[in-house]
Amino acid sequence: MSRAVLVLENGQVFTGQSFGAVGQTLGEAVFCTAMTGYQETLTDPSYHRQIVVATAPQIGNTGWNTEDDESHGGKIWVAGYAVRNPTRRVSNWRASTGLADKLVEQGVVGIAGIDTRALVRVLRDHGSMRAGVFSGDALADTDTLLTRVKSQPSMAGADLAGEVSTDTGYVIEPDGPARFTVAALDLGIKTNTPRMFAQRGIRVHVLPSSTSLDVIRELKADGVFLSNGPGDPATADATVDLTKQVLGEGIPLFGICFGNQILGRALGRGTYKMKFGHRGINIPVIDVATGKVSITAQNHGFALDGEAGEEFDTDFGRARISHVCANDNTVEGVELVSGQAFSVQYHPEAAAGPHDAGYLFDKFATLLEGTRA
DSSP: OOEEEEEETTSOEEEEEEEEBOSEEEEEEEEEOOSSOHHHHHTOGGGBTEEEEEOSSEEOTTOBOSSOOOSTTOOOOBSEEEOSEEOSSOOOTTOSBOHHHHHHHTTOEEEESSOHHHHHHHHHHHOSEEEEEEEGGGOOOHHHHHHHHHHSOOSTTOOOHHHHSOSSOEEEOOSSSOOEEEEEEOSSOOTHHHHHHHTTTEEEEEEOTTOOHHHHHHTTOSEEEEOOOOSOGGGOHHHHHHHHHHHHHTOOEEEETHHHHHHHHHTTOOEEEEEEEEEEEEEEEEETTTOOEEEEEEEEEEEEOOOTTOEEEEBTEEEEEEEEETTTOOEEEEEETTSSEEEESSBTTOSSSOOTTTHHHHHHHHHHHHHHO
C-alpha cells in the first residue's frame, strides 16, 4: 500500500496507507459506530458524497458477498472509506471477493492505518466536516490539498436524492399472493425495504424521485412509501409537495429516514443539520406513547424540529411527535393522529442492524388493510 492522507477542512491531516483505489476523493467526513455490516453501509445510497470513518478497529473479516448489497445493482455509494486495520485474510463462506478488491473495482478511494479514534473525537467535538482522501498522483502539499477540500460544497443545501434514485421504475413481487400494492418513492431506497414489504404480501413499485401523483393513481396504489436517502431535506420541495398531494388524497403513507423528514416538512415542521448525526446500529429510540425502547439502525445528518409527545395542527389534521432518541431527544418519528400517515427517522428494515422495529412494516400492512376495508 502506498502513502495516503486524509485532510479535514479545519486543517488537520491524518497520514496512513492507501486502501482500495488510489487517487482523490472529496466528501463530508462522518463516522459510523457499527461493529458489523460494513457492506450494507458502503452500499447504502444515504451515504452518497460522504467519507465514512469506521469506529470498529478491524474491517473486512467477512470479505464481500453477492447477497448483502443495499443498493440496486450493487453500487458502492460512499465517497471514501477510512479504517484503522483492514483484515489481511477473508474468512467467510459467503465471500466472493475481499473488501479492498471491491473498493478497487468500483474506484472507491480509501485510507487505512490511521488513528480512527482520534479522528472520531475531532468529528464529535467539531462536527462532521468537509474532507478529502488523497493518494498516488493526487498527493500534494497540505495547503493545496486543503484548498481542494474547501472547494467542495457543504452537505447543508445539497440536493442529492435525484442523484441516487432509479431512472426507471421496477417492481418487487410479493412472497405469495399480492395483498396490496405500494408505490415506493426511491429517494435512495435500500434493497431490504421492498423485501420487507414483499414478505408481507405487498407488491412494491419502486419509482423515480420525480414521480407525479398521476403515476401513483395509475398504479392504483393502496399506499405510498417514502424511502431513505441523502442530502438536505430542505432542498426536496417537489417531494414535499407530492407528499402533501398524497395526504390530501387520503392515501396511507409510511416514511423512513429521509422520508420521515419529508413527511415532517409536509406537515409544517422545520429541519436542521445535526452536529455529527446518528450513524450506527445500536441507537435507542423511545416510542412516546408506550415508553417502549427499540435498539435501531440509523444513518442521518439532518433531523426534524420538535419535542417528545408534542401535538400540533396541520392542513391534514392533528399530528404528533411519536418517537425520540433516548440519547439526545432528537425527533425520531412523526405521525398523523388519524393514523393515515406515519414515519420514523431510524431504519426498521435493519440492514445491517437489530430487528426491534420490524413491526412497523406490519403496522403499515394493517393500515392498508383497514383502508381497503
